[in-house]
Amino acid sequence: MNHPRAGRFALILVLLALAGPLLTAQTTPESFLGFKVGADRKLADYSQITAYFRKLAQESPKIKLFTIGESVQKRPILMAAISTPENLAKLDRWKEITRQLRDPRTLADDEARKLAREGKVILLVTCSLHATEVAASQMSMELAHDLVTGKTFYDSGKVLNDVIVLLVPSHNPDGNQMVVDWYRKYVGTKYEGGNMPWLYHVYAGHDNNRDWFMLNLPETRAVTRVLYHDWFPQIHIDEHQQGSNGARLFIPPFMDPPLPNVQPLLWRSVNLMGTAMAYDLQKHGLSGVVNGRSYTAWWIGACDDTSWLHNVIGILSEAASVRVASPVSIEPNEIPTSFYEKRMDFIDPWPGGWWRLRDIVDYELVLSKSLVKAAALNKEDLLFNFYRMYKNSIENVDRGQPYAFVIPSRQRDYPTMLKMLDVLMTGGVEIHQAKADFTAGGRLYDAGSFVVKMAQPYKTYAWALLERQKYPDLRQFPGGPPIPPYDNAAWTLPLQMGVPCDQVDEGFEAKLEKLDKVPRPKVPDQGKGGYFLLDPRVNASYALAIALLKEQAEVWRTKTKATVKGIDLQAGAFIVRNSPAVKKILPGLARKYDLAVLDVDDIGGLEKAPVKFPRIGLYQSWRGNMDEGWTRYVLDDMGIPYKTLRNEDIKGTKEKKADLRAGCDVIILADESSNAVKGTPPGTGPGGPGGDTPAARMPRQSLPPEYEGGIGQEGIDALKAFVEKGGILVALNRAADFAIGEFGAPARNALQGLDQAKFFCPTSILRLLVDNETPIGYGLPREAAAVFANSLAFETFSPSFDWDRKVVATYPEDNILMSGWLLGEEYLARKAAVVDTKDKDGRIILIGIRCQNRAQSHGTYKFLLNALLYPAQ
Numbered sequence: 001m002n003h004p005r006a007g008r009f010a011l012i013l014v015l016l017a018l019a020g021p022l023l024t025a026q027t028t029p030e031s032f033l034g035f036k037v038g039a040d041r042k043l044a045d046y047s048q049i050t051a052y053f054r055k056l057a058q059e060s061p062k063i064k065l066f067t068i069g070e071s072v073q074k075r076p077i078l079m080a081a082i083s084t085p086e087n088l089a090k091l092d093r094w095k096e097i098t099r100q101l102r103d104p105r106t107l108a109d110d111e112a113r114k115l116a117r118e119g120k121v122i123l124l125v126t127c128s129l130h131a132t133e134v135a136a137s138q139m140s141m142e143l144a145h146d147l148v149t150g151k152t153f154y155d156s157g158k159v160l161n162d163v164i165v166l167l168v169p170s171h172n173p174d175g176n177q178m179v180v181d182w183y184r185k186y187v188g189t190k191y192e193g194g195n196m197p198w199l200y201h202v203y204a205g206h207d208n209n210r211d212w213f214m215l216n217l218p219e220t221r222a223v224t225r226v227l228y229h230d231w232f233p234q235i236h237i238d239e240h241q242q243g244s245n246g247a248r249l250f251i252p253p254f255m256d257p258p259l260p261n262v263q264p265l266l267w268r269s270v271n272l273m274g275t276a277m278a279y280d281l282q283k284h285g286l287s288g289v290v291n292g293r294s295y296t297a298w299w300i301g302a303c304d305d306t307s308w309l310h311n312v313i314g315i316l317s318e319a320a321s322v323r324v325a326s327p328v329s330i331e332p333n334e335i336p337t338s339f340y341e342k343r344m345d346f347i348d349p350w351p352g353g354w355w356r357l358r359d360i361v362d363y364e365l366v367l368s369k370s371l372v373k374a375a376a377l378n379k380e381d382l383l384f385n386f387y388r389m390y391k392n393s394i395e396n397v398d399r400g401q402p403y404a405f406v407i408p409s410r411q412r413d414y415p416t417m418l419k420m421l422d423v424l425m426t427g428g429v430e431i432h433q434a435k436a437d438f439t440a441g442g443r444l445y446d447a448g449s450f451v452v453k454m455a456q457p458y459k460t461y462a463w464a465l466l467e468r469q470k471y472p473d474l475r476q477f478p479g480g481p482p483i484p485p486y487d488n489a490a491w492t493l494p495l496q497m498g499v500p501c502d503q504v505d506e507g508f509e510a511k512l513e514k515l516d517k518v519p520r521p522k523v524p525d526q527g528k529g530g531y532f533l534l535d536p537r538v539n540a541s542y543a544l545a546i547a548l549l550k551e552q553a554e555v556w557r558t559k560t561k562a563t564v565k566g567i568d569l570q571a572g573a574f575i576v577r578n579s580p581a582v583k584k585i586l587p588g589l590a591r592k593y594d595l596a597v598l599d600v601d602d603i604g605g606l607e608k609a610p611v612k613f614p615r616i617g618l619y620q621s622w623r624g625n626m627d628e629g630w631t632r633y634v635l636d637d638m639g640i641p642y643k644t645l646r647n648e649d650i651k652g653t654k655e656k657k658a659d660l661r662a663g664c665d666v667i668i669l670a671d672e673s674s675n676a677v678k679g680t681p682p683g684t685g686p687g688g689p690g691g692d693t694p695a696a697r698m699p700r701q702s703l704p705p706e707y708e709g710g711i712g713q714e715g716i717d718a719l720k721a722f723v724e725k726g727g728i729l730v731a732l733n734r735a736a737d738f739a740i741g742e743f744g745a746p747a748r749n750a751l752q753g754l755d756q757a758k759f760f761c762p763t764s765i766l767r768l769l770v771d772n773e774t775p776i777g778y779g780l781p782r783e784a785a786a787v788f789a790n791s792l793a794f795e796t797f798s799p800s801f802d803w804d805r806k807v808v809a810t811y812p813e814d815n816i817l818m819s820g821w822l823l824g825e826e827y828l829a830r831k832a833a834v835v836d837t838k839d840k841d842g843r844i845i846l847i848g849i850r851c852q853n854r855a856q857s858h859g860t861y862k863f864l865l866n867a868l869l870y871p872a873q
């Protein structure tokens with residue numbers, strides 16, 4: 001029989017039989033979870049998401065799993081590599097190629113061409129860093145399934161052959177679990193889809209996307225290793241969500257201003273990818289996509305943004321939010337005019353209506369797959385440009401580019417300087433150390449000084465972190481109010497950390513050795529004398545003093561400057577009496593903190609006052625206050641014990657009034673509005689000064705009753721009694737406003753009520769003059785750099801008889817701005833920034849700056865640390 005149809009049928013059967021062993025069915029997310037990804041009110045938690053990825057990796061040869069780190073709460077951070085089985089078998093080769101392309105000093109153009117032809121584009125996708133922005137982590141399961149089953153936007157064989165997709169389903173797994181647990185608990189109640197009363201990252205909350213140059217958090221460090229030490233991807237997208245009512249989706253191009261140090265080719269590449277994604281979204285009929293608005297190309301502390309500075313195409317996507325997994329409906333008139341009218345950067349407005357989690361998943365699936373397609377289509381170009389940008393970094397001298405930054409070996413706080421070097425190296429920066437004295441920029445530097453040369457692959461990153469920022473004077477119209485930056489206007493690391501570091505513009509010769517790791521100093525055998533002294537300029541001295549006090553050591557602080565054994569000591573030096581217990585723990589602590597102590601036998605000539613082990617309380621509202629989280633981070637990082645005080649601990653109960661003085665010597669109020677502390681009806685959601693995305697600015701829904709309110713009048717009374725009985729209340733930044741308003745401390749905020757056209761200072765670094773012979777100023781330099789962010793400036797006045805006040809730090813008369821943007825300097829001139837006030841037996845310390853800003857501003861930690869170790873009067 002010769003029947004053409006039968007013949008074709010037989011052929012198909014033969015082909016199917018051949019393909020059979022290769023085509024094991026891959027479990028879909030829907031069959032694994034029992035619901036469709038993005039279904040209303042359904043969420044997979046982190047354990048389900050990772051279990052799904054494990055299942056898929058068992059079933060498909062196109063996916064391989066890696067654990068790239070561990071979260072604060074010890075959850076593994078999972079990353080999937082998705083490509084062809086052949087590529088996955090040779091991952092080391094592909095990583096080696098991108099590593100080589102990253103360093104043109106060892107590679108010629110023609111070799112780079114060859115490698116670009118041979119190599120694969122590495123594309124990193126990170127999801128739902130902000131844990132309430134749940135869609136991307138849900139979407140990641142479907143994206144993985146689509147990629148391994150050939151549902152790509154372009155020839156699936158070519159796509160997976162040319163691209164290695166690195167997919168991190170959540171780089172905040174603790175937050176994912178918290179948010180899903182909270183959502184499930186309240187689904188079907190009136191609290192469904194509302195805010196959690198705590199941070200969705202244990203320390204940072206929403207600020208986990210402000211940590212990407214400081215690298216305090218283990219989650220940040222895990223992804224940073226993938227980016228700049230291990231895989232060297234060419235493209236990195238970080239998928240987020242924003243407010244509900246505007247555009248459905250933001251993707252790049254970014255908004256003005258650009259950070260000037262970033263390469264033009266990098267921005268062109270970002271724009272190419274953004275346009276490719278917008279094109280595919282439009283093809284799929286997905287409307288409401290905007291670019292060029294809201295998200296600037298200036299701020300570098302966010303996940304996708306530090307990528308720019310490393311010549312990696314860093315992309316941000318921000319989809320409109322629902323209420324976690326609950327749909328929202330938006331009336332057309334609720335859409336702001338700017339997202340209602342057609343513009344070239346917003347060509348297809350969304351009409352309004354229902355908006356569901358599945359919609360976000362659809363947008364994110366399309367944009368992610370579009371990016372994979374664009375990577376494949378441009379493979380060789382992307383890889384060669386990757387090389388070309390590093391070649392530019394090393395060979396080109398950009399406008400205003402210095403030759404190097406020099407960090408002198410003589411430092412006020414050497415361990416903090418080492419920490420800064422660690423931070424730079426973790427971000428991939430090359431650092432050299434001088435083996436002999438040298439001259440640079442007309443100044444002599446000792447052997448042992450550190451040099452960060454600009455001619456290095458990560459030039460842009462090192463440069464942007466070490467230089468002083470000059471934010472452009474952007475106005476809404478000429479002479480009009482300022483256009484605020486997205487977040488910080490400045491971040492200069494040496495200023496924030498109080499580490500002297502010189503920019504040297506002209507080339508110089510020096511005998512330099514490249515460092516593989518930050519050299520730890522040899523801590524001498526010490527603690528031999530009857531006493532020893534700790535330098536108050538060193539932050540670690542405070543950690544050590546508290547650790548020793550905890551073991552019942554006897555500790556004093558000097559009251560004046562002194563010279564001991566030929567060494568000049570500032571006021572506030574710690575004197576510790578040696579004892580068998582001290583001798584036992586000192587060596588371990590000194591090594592831990594890289595700290596040398598000064599042994600002495602006689603302290604007779606030193607004017608001193610004793611300090612006690614401080615029992616510290618830290619107030620935590622139910623508003624998820626990020627500054628409280630960072631304060632906890634600083635205390636934990638320094639090993640300083642404290643207890644968390646909640647509303648009921650401060651208020652007491654009906655049966656028992658709180659006696660705060662019985663349990664605490666110091667109470668810290670982190671930066672938080674007066675209304676939030678008191679519990680006056682809520683305004684908006686979580687988010688500190690300048691730190692929130694539009695998502696965080698969604699109207700706050702009511703919380704379950706046990707989390708509503710603040711400390712109330714009972715709490716205010718209890719705090720007042722605490723102070724009068726000798727307690728020390730530390731009010732950080734906006735909390736100082738609460739302290740002034742409720743307790744009548746003799747100061748007022750001189751910036752109150754000034755509009756932005758008169759005074760404007762978005763997170764910037766300002767000059768302070770410090771009285772370092774008064775206890776709260778001990779150890780600080782006479783002139784310090786402080787982070788100003790929604791901060792205060794105090795006018796103090798002659799108080800009534802119960803009160804006294806001592807101004808610790810003031811703004812100078814002029815030349816106040818050190819880095820960033822400041823309009824209306826005259827409103828700060830000669831005003832106080834830190835005031836030590838006294839009320840009966842206790843104190844209220846007003847710290848009107850961000851002295852421990854995001855655990856970055858080590859240079860001003862001492863204002864807080866001195867309040868904890870206030871000597872007896």
Ligand SMILES: [Zn+2]
Nearest residue numbers: 130240241693
């Ligand atoms: Zn976000």
